[in-house]
Amino acid sequence: MRHSKLIIPLAAIALLGAGCPVGIKQQATGADGGLYRSQDSGDTWEHPAAVPTAKGVGTIAGVDAMAIAFDPSDPRAVYLGTAANGLLYSYDDGSSWTQAAGIASGRVPAVAVSPADKCTVYAALANRAMKSTDCNRSYQIAYVDSRAEANVTALVVDGYNPSQVYIGTETGEVLRSADSGATWAVLKRFDDPVRKIVISSRDSRTILVGLRSRGISRTTDAGATWTDLVRNLDNFSAARIFADLTEIPSEERAYLHASRFGLLKTSDNGDTWQAMNILTPPESVTIYSLAVNPRNGNEIYYGTANTLYRSGDGGQSWVTKKLPTSRAAAALAVDPEAGNILYMGAARLQK
Incomplete structure (x- = not known):
């Protein structure tokens, strides 16, 4: 099948241009x-997008x-990294947004708050x-890396020792x-781009790194x-093509890995993997995002170009919901305290 990728603009588009409110010149890009x-x-969605400014x-x-990303000490504080418009943050569960000072443009693929x-x-x-x-x-x-091509693609703070980043x-x-x-x-040099770093919530010496x-x-x-x-x-075709990786905090040594193959689970820190029983055949759909309820590992979500998939029983059965946007589900996150609250970041696809 033909796969699409999330669009990553090469030129940054400033949100705050000529003193205008955020997004004032973005009508041509759509408002979804x-x-x-x-x-x-995920049954119904709100689209909070307001950015109050002096103008x-x-x-x-x-x-x-x-x-x-969430603030570990305040789940009402939500951060949104964008593909070209820098970093935004909200202190009211995403109801309203503020541009981070000094990061009004550019690609922000990762955000982390010190616990x-x-x-x-x-x-x-x-x-x-x-x-x-x-x-x-x-x-x-x-x-800062002296090489312009050495973009920072992943970032995480150690939950046990916040001075370690x-x-x-x-x-x-x-x-x-x-x-x-x-x-x-430098801890390690891989011969492939780093896409994600996940530190175990049970033992921060255990770190999994997703490679492209x-x-x-x-x-x-x-x-x-x-x-x-x-x-x-490699027992699963195309499983080495990375899409996303997330820990299941409620289970010891357990992680979910989204790949070109589909969805895999490990219960032993990655020594062995099992294919999840999802609705689509292997390699038939591109997964862009993955999330697990941190308080209930049986609640799993993954997003594609037009569909949200949800399981409440650890992947034994799934419910599908059409996305409320023409864009893909580029990011998913479950509220760390209220497991019924789900956030989704939307992004355009490049064919």
């Missing part, structure tokens, strides 16, 4: 982008979303990792800072040694 919120697990109320309805300090926020931006220590009032460069790059490096972004060291076309690699000693899990995935 940005973030959607459901309070009934009027703008909108984020024209942006393409890439990443959704120790809600005002410390990290964002991936081109070949840099940006950091705010004043609740988004300003951002400084915490990391990990980033992954388009050129295959995984780096760690042990001092909240002041200095960095080489599956997943794992460390259980905080990066001292690595195990390539791609051979463990």
Whole structure:
């Protein structure tokens, strides 16, 4: 079948141009982008997009979303990374939005908030990792790569030791800072772009790294040694083509991996994998996003170009819902406290 990919604009389109409210010049791109919120697990959707400014109320309805993140200490604080319009944040469950100071344009594929300090926020931006220590009032460069092509593609903060921050790059490096972004060291160089980094919520020494076309690699000693899990995935055709990866926090050593093959589950940190019983045959649909209810691992969601798939019994059965947008479900996230609240970031596809 022919696969589509999420559109990643090469040129950044500024949200705040010539003093205009956010999105004022984006009518041609359509108004069904940005973030959607459901309070009934995806049955119905709201489309909060307002951006109050001193010059009027703008909108984020024209942006393409890439990443959704929560503040671990305040689930009402939601962050939205976009494909060309920088970083936005909301302190009211996504009902209204504010542009992060200094990140009004550019590609932001990953965002993370320190669990120790809600005002410390990290964002991936081109070949840099940006950091705010004043609740988004300003951002400084915490990391920059001298190579323009070495975009930061993944970013995560250690939940047990928030001074440890990990980033992954388009050129295959995984780096760690042990001092909240002041200095960095390369832990591993892969021969494939890094797409996601997931730190175990039970043991932060265990880290899984998703690679664009080489599956997943794992460390259980905080990066001292690595195990390539791609051979463990090769029992399933095209499972090494990475789409998304998420932990199942309510189950020990359990993860879900979305790939070109479909959906796989491991209960042993990736040593073995089992195919999930989804509705579509292997390699017949492209999955763009994946989410699990952190309080109930039986509640699983994944998104495609036009459909949301939902299971309430650990993948034994599924319900499908048509997306409320013409764009793909580029990002999914379940509210960490209210499991019935689901967020979806919408983005256009490039054929």
